[in-house]
Amino acid sequence: MSGKVENNVKKEDRSEINLFTFHEQQAGRLIIDPAEAKIELGEVVAAKLKLTEDGTKVLWPQPTDSPRDPQNWSTRRKNLQLFIITLAAVVPDFDSAIGIAGLFGLAKQYDTTVGAINNLTSKVGRIVCRHVDQTTGSPSNLVLVSTSRLGFPRGMYLCPQSQNICCHAVFECILCGLYVVTDLYPFHLQARKLSIWTMGFIVSPFLSPFAFGFLVARTTWRWAYGIGCLYSLIVVLLIIFFMEETIYDRTVKPIPEAPTGGLKNRIEALIGLTGAKMSKYRVSWAESILTPLNMVWRPHLLIVLIFEAMLFGFGIGINVTNVVFLGSPPPLGYGFSEFAIAGSYGTPIVSAILGELIGRYTNDWIMNVCVRRNNGVFEAESRLWACYLAIPLYICGFVVLGASFQHHLSTVALVFGWGIAELSIMINTVAVYAYCSDVFPKHQGEVSALINLARTLGGFSVAYFQIPWSLRYGAIQTFGVEAAIVTGLFLLFVPFLQVKGRYLRERYSMH
Structure with missing residues (x-):
């Protein structure tokens, strides 16, 4: 029934x-x-009800008749916004990971160990903020914080990330790609588009070690930070000239529409005047601040956040510590050259792209099968079936990677272990974002911020203990225990949510 x-x-x-x-x-x-x-x-x-062009699916949210409704924009216009928000999502971790490319150069120049540099360039936290989007608007928000990253010196001594960590933190959390995707696309396309945006921030910490590793091997690490600054500038210019406001207050009667077109309206949108005028139709500052606190304790969200924090967090550890394993001489590492280390970071990049392709079609298939079996109704818990594919891959990837480091297996084993681990992280993270968005359809911004916070809290400390643990007990134990923790959480949480999820949603969801 x-x-x-x-x-x-x-x-x-x-x-x-x-x-x-x-x-x-x-x-x-x-x-x-x-x-x-x-x-x-x-x-x-x-x-x-308005349906898809082929008449087979109901559109949610229901589009209005206004051409200003982002749901009614052309596919090209929507994809341009998705492209920009994905490039913007790359920036924070891309900039942060530049220190990985210069890890050995920094240690040599300042006569310290790679472990000390590694600890200094690890993340220490992010700030959760969503209400600024609603009060000033998405374009002005992106311009403000993106530009702030250009105003701080690059390549600072020993700690390249020390340039205003608060701006770094706000930048990532304000880039609410989840909110933009749900503003632009109907439900049946959201998981596919979320996969593209998710690939952006998952692949971002690998892009800079891959691209700049070759550069740093031939010149100074300062050039890497200069180019990173130029990339941020390109993103800012794209936002200024092409980014549009995607927030549309369809729940207000009558629906308010901000003025568009013309240089004056464009400038007002970019500096936040338009958003400030529209804020009277949206939630108050007090409600916005309290909403994440009101959401985080709800069991069907909290247990997913814990699960994702551990799964993604250990993945952050891989990115930060692998350069140490690869570059250090035996018995700890492989003793790779700087060129070999840079080339090895192509592995997770390819893996993330494959994960996006696999996840795109897997999520669509899961959705369609579950809708057919449920008499035309979609239940959010069906999103979590993708986790059943991700976890076996996660175990395989982490165990093979740990065995490769401990026993210095062939480069093929190293590449496959690393690649499979990142593939699983990509598939699982898309499923988590899609599920949380479905169960809190009015609060995608808060959902995005809370998942970002969980990912950071789960991963920022891994770099501090992963290498010492591996030195003392072996990499197999280290990576194996991490995989076991994630698997245990999966077995505890995911089947429980699929059985009790409907009850939890009805009892604890926020309408």
Whole structure:
């Protein structure tokens, strides 16, 4: 019966349905099949629903008739916004990982150990902020914080990341690609587009060691930071000239529309005046600050955050410490040259791209199969089936990688272990973002910020203990225990959510 007894809209309430907010009120449960919509909502309401071009799926959120509604924008216009927000999501970790490319050069120049440099260039935290988007608007927010990264000197002694860590923190969390994706795309395309955005920030910490490792081997590490600054400048210019506001207040009656077009309106949007004027239709500062605190304790979100924190966090450790394993002489490492280390960072880049391709079609297949089996209704917990694919890959990747470091297996084993581990992280992270977005459809910004915070809290300390642990007990134990922790959390949390998820959503979700 697909849960109709509890979830069907009562006949006497059907005439009062607001189709623009209905998907938010039914958090985590969406009617996708038009035939099922007729049964649950009635012929009159179902006739008002807007469908995909082929008529097979109901669009959520329901687009308005306004051309200013981002859901009605052309595919090219939407994809341009996704492209910019993905490039912007690359910046924070791309800049942070430049220190990896210069790790041995920095240690040599300042007569210290790679371990000391490694600890100094590890992340120490991020700040959660969403309300600024709603009060000033996304374009002005991106310009403000992106530009702030250009105003701080690059290549500072021993700690290249010391240039205003607060700006770095705000920058990543404010880049709410999750919010932009859900503003632009209907539900059935969101997981696919989230996969592209997720690939951006997952691949970003590997791009700079790969690109700049060859450069630093031939010249000074200062050049790497200069080029990183230029990349930030390019992103800022793209935002200034092409980024558009995607927030559309479809839940307000009548729907307010900010003025668009013309140089004056463009400047006002970029400096935040337009967003400030529109803020009266949105949540207050107090509500915005309290919302993440009100969300984080809810069990169906909290346990997913813990799971993702560990899974992604140990992946951060791989990125930060692998350069030490690869560059250090035996018995700790492989003794690779700087050129070989730079080339090895192509492995996770290729893996992330493969993960995006696999995840794109896997998530679509899972969604379509679950909708068919559930009589045309989508339940958010079906997103978590992708985790069943990710976890075996995670175990395989981490164990092979640990064995490679401990026993100095061939480079092929090293590449496969690293690549499989990153592939699993990519698949699982997309599933987590999609699931959390589905169960909190009104709070994608807060969801994005909380997942970012969880990922950081789970991973920033790994660099401090992973290498000493491996030196004392061996890399197999280190990476094996990390994989076991993640697997244990998976077994505890994911099946439980799939069984009790509907009950938890109905009891604890925020409408």
